[in-house]
Amino acid sequence: MKVIIIGAGEVGYHIADSLSREGIDTVVIDRDEERLHEVSEMLDVQTVLGSGSSPEILKQAGMAQAEMVIAVTDSDETNMIACLLASTQCRIPIRIARIRNQELNGDCALFGTDRLNIDLIINPEREAVSNVMDLLEFPGAAEVFSFAGGRIRLLGFQIDPSAAVIGKKLFDLRAMEPAFKVLITAIVRGEKLIVPSGGSVIEGGDYLFAVTDAARVRELLRFFGKDTEPPRRIIIIGGGDTGLMIAEAIEQKNITVKLIEKKHARCEFLASRLDKTVVLHGDGTSQELLKEENIEETDFFIAVTNDEEANILGALLAKQLGARKVLSLINRIDYIPIVSRVGIDGVINPRHAALSRILHYIRKGKVLSATPLRDEKAEVFEFIALETSEITDRPFKEIHFPSGTIVGAICRGEEIIIPDGDSVIRPGDHVVIFTPRSAIGELEKLLTVKLEYFA
Amino acid sequence: MKARPVLYTLGAFLFILGLTMLIPLACSLYYGEADAWGFILSFGITSGTGGVLSFACRPGEKKIVLGHREGFLIVSAGWIFAAFFGGLPYMIHGALPALTDAYFETMSGFTTTGATVINKIEALPHGILLWRSMTQWLGGMGIIILSVAILPFLGVGGRQLFRAELPGPVKDKLLPRIAETARSLWMVYGIITAAGFILLLFGGMSAFDSINHIFCAMATGGFSTKDSSIAWFNSAYIDGVFIVFMLLAGINFTLHYQVLTGNFRSLFQNSELRFFLGTLLAVTLLITLDLRLHVFPEIGKAFRYALFQASSIITTTGFVTDNFARWPAFSQIILVILMFIGGSAGSTGGGIKCVRLLLLIKHSYQELYRLIHPHAVTQVKLDNMTVPPDVMKSIWGFFALYIGLAVLATILMSSLGLDMLTSFASVAATIGNIGPGLGLVHPASTYSEVPTLGKWILSFCMLIGRLEIYTVLVLLIPEFWKK
Numbered sequence: 001m002k003v004i005i006i007g008a009g010e011v012g013y014h015i016a017d018s019l020s021r022e023g024i025d026t027v028v029i030d031r032d033e034e035r036l037h038e039v040s041e042m043l044d045v046q047t048v049l050g051s052g053s054s055p056e057i058l059k060q061a062g063m064a065q066a067e068m069v070i071a072v073t074d075s076d077e078t079n080m081i082a083c084l085l086a087s088t089q090c091r092i093p094i095r096i097a098r099i100r101n102q103e104l105n106g107d108c109a110l111f112g113t114d115r116l117n118i119d120l121i122i123n124p125e126r127e128a129v130s131n132v133m134d135l136l137e138f139p140g141a142a143e144v145f146s147f148a149g150g151r152i153r154l155l156g157f158q159i160d161p162s163a164a165v166i167g168k169k170l171f172d173l174r175a176m177e178p179a180f181k182v183l184i185t186a187i188v189r190g191e192k193l194i195v196p197s198g199g200s201v202i203e204g205g206d207y208l209f210a211v212t213d214a215a216r217v218r219e220l221l222r223f224f225g226k227d228t229e230p231p232r233r234i235i236i237i238g239g240g241d242t243g244l245m246i247a248e249a250i251e252q253k254n255i256t257v258k259l260i261e262k263k264h265a266r267c268e269f270l271a272s273r274l275d276k277t278v279v280l281h282g283d284g285t286s287q288e289l290l291k292e293e294n295i296e297e298t299d300f301f302i303a304v305t306n307d308e309e310a311n312i313l314g315a316l317l318a319k320q321l322g323a324r325k326v327l328s329l330i331n332r333i334d335y336i337p338i339v340s341r342v343g344i345d346g347v348i349n350p351r352h353a354a355l356s357r358i359l360h361y362i363r364k365g366k367v368l369s370a371t372p373l374r375d376e377k378a379e380v381f382e383f384i385a386l387e388t389s390e391i392t393d394r395p396f397k398e399i400h401f402p403s404g405t406i407v408g409a410i411c412r413g414e415e416i417i418i419p420d421g422d423s424v425i426r427p428g429d430h431v432v433i434f435t436p437r438s439a440i441g442e443l444e445k446l447l448t449v450k451l452e453y454f455a
Numbered sequence: 456m457k458a459r460p461v462l463y464t465l466g467a468f469l470f471i472l473g474l475t476m477l478i479p480l481a482c483s484l485y486y487g488e489a490d491a492w493g494f495i496l497s498f499g500i501t502s503g504t505g506g507v508l509s510f511a512c513r514p515g516e517k518k519i520v521l522g523h524r525e526g527f528l529i530v531s532a533g534w535i536f537a538a539f540f541g542g543l544p545y546m547i548h549g550a551l552p553a554l555t556d557a558y559f560e561t562m563s564g565f566t567t568t569g570a571t572v573i574n575k576i577e578a579l580p581h582g583i584l585l586w587r588s589m590t591q592w593l594g595g596m597g598i599i600i601l602s603v604a605i606l607p608f609l610g611v612g613g614r615q616l617f618r619a620e621l622p623g624p625v626k627d628k629l630l631p632r633i634a635e636t637a638r639s640l641w642m643v644y645g646i647i648t649a650a651g652f653i654l655l656l657f658g659g660m661s662a663f664d665s666i667n668h669i670f671c672a673m674a675t676g677g678f679s680t681k682d683s684s685i686a687w688f689n690s691a692y693i694d695g696v697f698i699v700f701m702l703l704a705g706i707n708f709t710l711h712y713q714v715l716t717g718n719f720r721s722l723f724q725n726s727e728l729r730f731f732l733g734t735l736l737a738v739t740l741l742i743t744l745d746l747r748l749h750v751f752p753e754i755g756k757a758f759r760y761a762l763f764q765a766s767s768i769i770t771t772t773g774f775v776t777d778n779f780a781r782w783p784a785f786s787q788i789i790l791v792i793l794m795f796i797g798g799s800a801g802s803t804g805g806g807i808k809c810v811r812l813l814l815l816i817k818h819s820y821q822e823l824y825r826l827i828h829p830h831a832v833t834q835v836k837l838d839n840m841t842v843p844p845d846v847m848k849s850i851w852g853f854f855a856l857y858i859g860l861a862v863l864a865t866i867l868m869s870s871l872g873l874d875m876l877t878s879f880a881s882v883a884a885t886i887g888n889i890g891p892g893l894g895l896v897h898p899a900s901t902y903s904e905v906p907t908l909g910k911w912i913l914s915f916c917m918l919i920g921r922l923e924i925y926t927v928l929v930l931l932i933p934e935f936w937k938k
Binding site: 260264267268270271272275278279280281282289292293 | 828829830831832833834836839841
């Protein structure tokens, strides 16, 4: 089994990492010799120096034996040509391309089987935008993931030191609010992932993962003492593609948004594209500008410049000056563990979002989606329950789940079930399941769904 | 400046203008009136001069190439000559024997102003009346644009002429070829005119009166075959038809073209149209209220006269159903302000034009907004398109020149011994191509009492108003004539 990855940027690197760890032969093509050297030092993959749109280089990379090509360079055109070569010259069965250009979106006939023949289009910026919009909708959460077509949500949020739930055991929570359906799937305390049981006690500063019905997210956040006030004043710094797309999406919700960009020419372009947004020319990390634009009254501050360090520092500065919530775009996965500790309320990670899209696509079987969480220490799967599986048609208390694995929600037709010990999974149900990475092997057997990659 | 292509084009243009005089000639012959000779002579002089001029300056093997400067010169000179040659029938017939009066009347006709120096209109023969209305109809869509549509040799050069004559800050080319664009604009103009003609016939108007009045309404001109204008017919139906067709004429013809070719969406997305209709609605309500309180006790009547007069003035037509000089000052002031606003760009109306005012308001608002957000980068947008800063500058320049020239002309008029109201209103009514003003030139009166020099000043106001200042004024700066 062999996969060719074109482009060794953040996305390419992390896909290569995941695939090679699963025992798949991975070849990485890139034009940057230094970067390739880094990749070959860190990962167990083959590297080829050259352009992904060159047939000669692709032949060198062993395209004839490959079963998948993933083109994730910065250039849409290179990615398209690479996929076209893959399908015309070698008939590689699966082709995935990263396309940033908005006009060439997934519905475009250009990518159909009789044209460029690309199976999956990923657009990290668009993923990031939908991520931001989820966070705007639920301001108290630091992470929001959607399952079952958006009807089930998994939320990640930090418990404030003054919250009423501190010191309570999990089964006490049920007693406090009997009608309230929610399942805590994991508690992260410091660096540790704790598998919760009824007796687990919530402490201040804990980071919780909770699954609930999409309609009750607000209720859930309020219960844990989180802010649910929808934002009315938003400042975005960085007018790149991501910033522009976020501003466009927010405009449609009739929320005032200010967009700060450094380059004047880019500001003019932004002003021509946006209608209600206030486009400001200046440095988004300048105190004067932020004060002039009323940062202390701002509900959300979103830092999405190309400079990650500036995003972190800008967000911290905004928090310091009084912004209610700050989000920061961070691509380097190394930074992610520290940001929530320094006070940033949420992270936008387009590469990560793109990576999970690719993982969904290539996971085999009845798995509908797979979302890596917390530095990939845990994953959340959505899958369709099979009749042959050991977990169907039996109450949960009779099933021996691997340690740490928790069924978060079941979606049966129109109904959303937050399970307890007596719940039963029926064939055909959509099941959202949370599992630490270490338990994936055991879980596979239980589900009789292979959580491996494609055949 | 290349003289030969300019003279050649002007000659061809005069030749066409002469040909149009054959239509009132036919009318005279039909009614068996004595002014037929006047038209035969005028036709001979106009087409003869034009024919000789273009024959003498024929380009030979070379192709005609017209630049910006030639374009401005041809259009300005074309209009100045047209007013002279177009006045010949009045002089020869004796309706207006003096050159000043004939020139004023014809300029007022071609520029679709509608200011008249004739005191007894109903005494004039049919041929002269038809010619009077025809000058308005021809000038409405533009006599030069008509030539561009007809003359095949203009080709690329036609674009310069088209731009110099068509009103509005931004000129969109409807179709890939300029001659096709000119033709389709004239076609739309003709179709709407024909529709209006039929509707007027239904109202019981005679065929002769219908054709004359619809010509003047579509051109937003305002000449009438009756001394008391539309008030003579005293019919709510006819008032209604005129309101509709004056408003149609005050809307951008590009929009009409799009609607006629099945694109209705553009109608709802056009912010200039919304501004135009919104302004009309607002002032109509204000005037209705004022008239209801002080002039007409019945609300229905107040509304009818208010709507008619507001439509007539905002589109710069100048038809009247009631002498607004007798209305309260509040209504009069609103009507004078409407004279400055005018119709839409690309319409037959005059004035500053709605789109310009709309953009000026937007731009001014943004200047205020920038005081609150000193670092904001803003762009003036119209229908989701950014208006380039150069266009904004040219609009501010236009606005300043328009007001400045109106002030200058008012001062000159008052120096001739006219009172303040007459001086101001006569300039406002001519530079905006409306027609009837206030004071000495109120709707029930004429411009015949204005001193000779005053008539020339007002004729010039009409010209710069119709050609939107830049086209004429550019000829007055020395740089224009340098090689």
